[in-house]
Amino acid sequence: MKVGVVTFPGSNSDVDSLNALAVAGVEPVTLWHESPDLSGVSAVILPGGFAYGDYIRAGVIARFSPVMRGVKEFAASGGYVLGICNGFQVLAESGLVPGALLRNRSLRFASKIVAIRPERLDSPFTRAATGAPIHIPIAHGEGCYYADESTLDGLERDGQVLFRYVHEDGTPALDPDDPANPNGSLRAIAGVCNSAGNVAGLMPHPERMSEAVLGTDEGLQLIRSLVESARDWEAAGRPAPAAAAAGTTAGTAPAAVEAGR
């Protein structure tokens, strides 16, 4: 099975992501930003970096690149897409996941190991996780998750919050000024998914901690989750995305946000 990693001009975690996929036992494939052809891959990672220099806003210019046409079609057909760091910013700017990533509250570029915890273990992106805090690095200047209050309430209600920044005991660092919340994210949100549940983004880098030789392989459980979900999707004959979560009725915030961008 092949899983693709997009290389934008300015991507810098593409090789790490390709490596993590190889460790997880699939054939990694580089997808070039100038082509909308995804080469028949079974899942896609949008990696970290500074696509197109992050000019104007992180991720916005990448949104208009040819490969994103292919990624949007792939996501609409039910394929799994994971955006990591800059990849999360690209997904948010594209409207494929709700919300936006603002300048870190500290105004500093944050580069350190953080603890995040999956909110649920029944999602396609967390199914291989243990549920314990996961220690992986962040490296970003614009990672402060923002959405308006009603959107945040909708995300919580519909199970679209996948990861939060947490303390060692697993409790979320809800105060934006809590040192365990490295960028001031609202409700300590480190990662979210779309309403259909097949597109997710997170700011921390699981691929950079995916082998014991890198210090720890705690991040591998997230890469494995993606791989297992893609394998099941292929085995089931590439089914269309599941209908939006039961709680998502017409006019609720997440659907409105995604449709609006």
Add this chain to the structure above:
Amino acid sequence: MSEFRYAVNVLPKPGILDPQGRAVELSLPHLNVSNVSKVRIGRRAELTVTAGSEPEARAVVDGLSKELLSNPLIEVYAIELLEGTSSTVSSKVPAL
């Protein structure tokens, strides 16, 4: 066809934390300035559009502002006509 030159001013939406504005406010005491508040930092783009009319040109700028120059979830923008004749009632900068 005529050329119309515009500025697009983008600012963080009211109510959204603007860490750059806050950093400027924190620097004010060092400048012995005590009567300045509510600082918001944004960005400005200037561009020329060739079009048959001002409304036609403005529609292009408006589309770009929504899609690329600003993110409507977190920012507001205002379009200002810099050069060229406005055929609409006013080229005044809308309040941000």
